[in-house]
Amino acid sequence: MMENDFRKMVGYQIYPKSFKDTNGDGIGDLQGIIEKLPYIQQLGVDFIWINPIYKSPQVDGGYDISDYYAIDERFGSLEDFKTLLHKSHEYGLKVIMDLVVNHTSDQHPWFLESKKSKDNPYRDFYLWEDATAQQLPNEWRSFFGGSAWTYDKETEQAYFHAFAKEQPDLNWKNPKVRQEIYKMVRWWLELGVDGFRLDAISHLQKMPWSYKIKSWRGDGPWVPFMNVSGIEDYMTELKAIFDSYGALTVGEASGVRSMQAPDWTDEKGYVNMIFELEHNVRKANGRGSIYGYKKVIMRWQNDLLARGWNALYLENHDQPRSIDVFGNGSLASAKALAVSYMLLRGTPFIYQGQELGMRNFPFTSSDQLRSEEVIAQYENLLTDLSAQEALQKVTQDSREHARTPMQWSDKANAGFTTGRPWMDIHPNYPQVNAEKQTELFELYQKLIQLRHDNQAIASGSIYFYFERHPQVLVYTRDEFLVIVNLGTKKAHLDFSKVEAFTDGSVSNYHSVLSSQPRPFERSMSLAPFEYQVYKK
Ligand code: ISL
Ligand code: CA
Incomplete structure (x- = not known):
């Protein structure tokens, strides 16, 4: 296994179903990822994270696994996966898989057994409680809507599921469950996988079923199964395995607060880094707030400065496109957003298509x-x-x-498939595609290069200025100064009263990256979406 210098790395997330189809069935596959490895290498990233490719009925995009040891036929075979792993390593790319262990599919053999009877040896692999069709064990809700319980009339009990009813939660209190999971984790690491993105990992532990939900707003409904005490024991056991293989790990840990994140991600922590989910808060119309984003980012950066490590991202397979959420659909806004997060302290992830400025789909x-x-x-x-x-x-x-297919070219079906795509392709593909839209791609290349070439940007300190400014993000990374106007309006910054900028050394600032090169001045009027990166 290659050295795990996660602080220097940049990741690229692949949603395999929509990445590249090679056999004309309209569904992206492992051979498609192999075909596009040169593209990924050209971008300059260090590792790829692939969303679940295990055997699955695909009720929830593969997050419902029916066999942890098999690749879903839609994506290819285990042989294909080994080839992908081998070729990726040849390209200098690590590969991390999604690890989905909060729940399985209801078609997993463990659950099929578990369902059979109350005394089945697998009954305690899941969370069953006495119930009637009218009287479920408690009022808890699932993330996908409706009760978190599904009643089974055969055995007159209900089982718990934090997500869809086809995704029963595993009973982590059961040591046999944990042994099975740990065996599987080791199996993939033995195969040569470089690490994992730990799906919904903060939900492993549940409060006693008698817990009464206090608020139905915000995170209120999820309190009884979000980062509940006792989870430390499971995470510690997992960490021991990850450490013994030097695995690269990123936890999807909703409900872990920024103040708690250092304990999850410092040297003694369970994982290398975690994804915060707080900056994804949006209005009902799908718009995010620039100031809201800025505040969340600053808090996470500050709270993890002394200890811990951030995973940085704008997009993933669960969020609408950032160019439409925080930007105004323009390329300029996508570029400003890229600069705003790629130079922060942490390990950045780029989600497929983000580097092309792919837009929300006009349904x-x-x-x-x-x-x-x-x-x-x-x-x-x-x-x-x-x-x-x-x-x-x-x-x-x-x-x-x-989740719409990658837009590779202006050819039929955007070059994604020769067949009928499993999901419609964005009609803007003749303009927005990997062959034509190179400007944003090139900016990402430069940002990645800056991280690779400069220790200060990879792991240096961070300090924010103009914290209350509604649309401009300003920070220093040691000798670097980053200024990004994320708003559609002009903005004025007066550095003359900011102590760090009053000495003579600031005249040494020279431009390293910008939307429109110009010298640093203590009084600056920024154009909409203008960005400036200076170095002393
Ligand atoms: O806590 C949450 C909301 O406040 C959820 O965000 C939850 O942690 C998150 O949605 C989990 O998402 C992941 O697991 C799901 C899957 O559907 C998503 O695609 C995946 O990213 C179930 O496996
Ligand atoms: Ca295919």
């Missing part, structure tokens, strides 16, 4: 929806709304936008 029909939970939501809304209104409501802030 016109419910036939274009693919996620089961979104379709269910749509159907529920039909009782009160017209089809058009319901579609508008479910798509204005939806993870579906992130």
Whole structure:
């Protein structure tokens, strides 16, 4: 295994279903990733994270696994995966897999057994409680809507699921479950996988079922299964395995607060870094707030400065496209956003298509929806709304936008497939594609290069200025100064009263990267989406 210098790295996230299809079935596959390794290498990243490729009924995009040891046939075979691993390593790219161990598919043999009877040896692999169809064990809700319990009339009990009913939660209190999971984790690491992105990892531990939910707003409903005490024991056991292989690990740890994150991610922590989910807060219309984003980022950067490490990202397979959430759809806004996060302290991730400025999809029909939970939501809304209104409501802030196929070229189906794509391709592909839209790609290349060439940017200190400014993000990374106007309006910055900028050394600042090169001045009027990176 290659050395795990995660502080120097940049990752690229691949949603395999939508990356590149090579056999014409309209679904991206492992051979497609292999084909595009040169593209990924050209971008300059150090590792790829691939969303789940295990055998799965695909009720939740592969996050419902029915065999942890098999590759889903849609994506290829284990042989293909070994080739991918080998070739990636040849290209100098590490490969991390999604590790989905909070739950399995309801089609996993463990659950099929577990369901059979109360005294089945696998019964305690999952969370079963006495219930009736009318009286479920408690009022807890699932992330995807509806009760977190599904009643089974055969055995007159209900099982717990934090997500879809097809995703029963594993019983982590059961040592046999943990042994099975640890065996599987070791198996993939033995195969040569470089690490994992730990899915929904903060939900492993649950509060006693008698816990009464205190608030139905914000994170309130998830309190009884988000970073609940006792989870430390499971994470410590997992960490021991990761450490023994030098695995690269990133936890998706919703509910772990920025103040708690150092304990999760310092040298003694369970994982190398975690994804915060707080900056994803959006209005109902799907728009994020620049100031909200800025405040969350600054807090996480400050709270993890002395100890701990951040995972940095703008997009993933669960979020709409950042160019539409925080930007105004323009390339200039996408560039400003790129600069705003790629030079922060932490390990940045780029989500497929983000480097091309891929946009949210203009949904016109419910036939274009693919996620089961979104379709269910749509159907529920039909009782009160017209089809058009319901579609508008479910798509204005939806993870579906992130999942449309990669736009490789202006050829048929954007060069994604020769068949019929499993999900519609964005109609803007003749303009927005990997062959034509090179400006943003090149900016990402430069930003990655800056990280690789400068210790200060990879792991130096960070200090923020103009913290209350509503749209401009300003920070220093030791000898570097980063200024980004994320707003659509001009902005004025007066550095003359900021102590760090009053001495003579600031006249040494020279431009290293900018939207429009110009010298640093103590009084600066910034154009919309202007960015300036200076070095002393
Ligand atoms: O805590 C949450 C919301 O406040 C959730 O964000 C939750 O942690 C997150 O949605 C988990 O997402 C991951 O697991 C899901 C899967 O559908 C997502 O695609 C994946 O990213 C279930 O496995
Ligand atoms: Ca295919």
